[in-house]
Amino acid sequence: MADERAERVEREEAGGHRDADAVSRFVESFAAQLVEAGMQRMPARVFAALLSSDEGAMTSAELGDQLRISPAAVSGAVRYLAQQHMVSREREPGSRRERYRVHSNQWYEALTNRETVLKRWEGALREGVTSLGGHTPAGRRMAETLAFFEFVDGEISAMMERWRVHRATVFGEG
Amino acid sequence: MADERAERVEREEAGGHRDADAVSRFVESFAAQLVEAGMQRMPARVFAALLSSDEGAMTSAELGDQLRISPAAVSGAVRYLAQQHMVSREREPGSRRERYRVHSNQWYEALTNRETVLKRWEGALREGVTSLGGHTPAGRRMAETLAFFEFVDGEISAMMERWRVHRATVFGEG
DNA sequence: CCTTAACTTCACAAATTTCTGAAGGAAGCG
DNA sequence: CGCTTCCTTCAGAAATTTGTGAAGTTAAGG
Known part of the structure; x- marks a missing residue:
């Protein structure tokens, strides 16, 4: 509990003005729906997180941090989502970081596709x-x-x- | 192998003229697609079996026999399918037997529903x-x-x- | 080139799911 | 009213799935 609060304050100080708790609640509840519809848990959570990010894109580290999961889990989830054409990978030029992006209006086309x-x-x-x-x-x-x-x-x-x-x-x- | 063949002959002698092997192959391959789409294995197999039966309906015993599963498994699968409105239960009057029926043109309406x-x-x-x-x-x-x-x-x-x-x-x- | 950051792969432990056998009803039939 | 047949429920064994840590790979930056 104390940890979560500290973390939230930290993130908001970092420049965000979003209610991290509310966002997290949404992420988990939307992910739960996806799971119920047959998606695996990690892909569902990662996808929900991307969908509710302002950029529509996050790095592997950000995802792992927000969802409290290992880099391995992020890697697996992202591979699945990319195969399903629900996210795409971007390489920031001149960096080892990769960003995963949900193309707002393309993902549900993939759903129907x-x-x-x-x-x-x-x-x-x-x-x-x-x-x-x-x-x-x-x-x-x-x-x-x-x-x-x-x-x-x-x-x-x-x-x-x-x-x-x-x-x-x-x-x-x- | 010998068992399977014997069983098939037995069933064909019982009045059927269907190629039991071919039917079984279809049942399993269609069930596999349903599984991949998120349905549980047993419901998927039961449903596929019903769909490929001439009557569009089978008893619990017939299902257990064809799919080589226990009555308990049939029971669980059928309960799930009934909840999803994909099959309906029928009681043959004056019998303890129950038949499970797929309403040919209603099940995919349920799918979209x-x-x-x-x-x-x-x-x-x-x-x-x-x-x-x-x-x-x-x-x-x-x-x-x-x-x-x-x-x-x-x-x-x-x-x-x-x-x-x-x-x-x-x-x-x- | 060597270092280091970032992602991936892999083997395994943990959790979950799945199916069965056995016991427990309900309902026809004598 | 008891016997029998069929279905269901339940506890547990077995199989599968899931997520992690650790080792491996690739590529940027000095």
Whole structure:
């Protein structure tokens, strides 16, 4: 308790004016939602931290410090997030430091771009239709499910296009 | 190996004309996709088995037999699936047996009806906007993300309506 | 070049999750 | 009303996952 308070004061003296406790509470609660949705704990926490940073970017050390986790944990989490295209890595030229950035409006596009996932589901279902036979009840059910995913696939890009328009009108061309 | 073959012959003699091996391969590969998407293993396997059954329904015993799992495992998996509205339970009147059914065209509606999830995300984000302050860069990023989820929320029901129309034209009013 | 800072990888300990066997009901059937 | 069948619950063994410390790698800076 005393430690946390001391740390918070220290950080605020360093120039920030944010309520570190409130931010931390948000980070943990948002991360919890992500975890419940299937994301691993560390990636979720790291992502939430980046999302709630003013820069939209943090260094490995900052992440480890705020989340109280080891450099190894940061490394693993960031590798995962980068693979999922939810963050990108930046090298500050002339430094060994790396910054991890969440591209505010690109990350949820990545979320919907689970295209990879959808495509794999479709592949598995297609295989199912083949092995069950399109004339069997099970095969027909499978074919319908497949059609649904294909439909969703097609709809999503249209939806994202509408979102970009909507976003531009509300938030301006960011 | 010999066991598997014997079992398959046995099942086919029992009246089925399906290639049990092929079905099983599909069940496992589709379940694997579901697992990768965050579902627990047993629910995923049970669900895949139901989906690929001709009836679209199986008893607890049939599930345990096909998947080689204990009644306890079936029970747990089915409870989870029922909570998620992905299967429903049926009591054959005058029997202690219970059948678990996947309503072919309702389960993926349940998938998109992760409304609950979306709403919770929105709640967490709203909290984030409040604690970060709408005037800070982080707060603005958060607000935009929130707007995205609200947008998606609204779009999904429209999309599902279009799907129902599309489905009716392709598969008939099933 | 050598030093040092920063990130990564790896092996392992700890925590968590998963599945089972066994015991405990509920509900049909005689 | 007791027997039997089926389902559920529960405690615990087994497997998996998770996060750490320590060693290794890369690249900047003197």
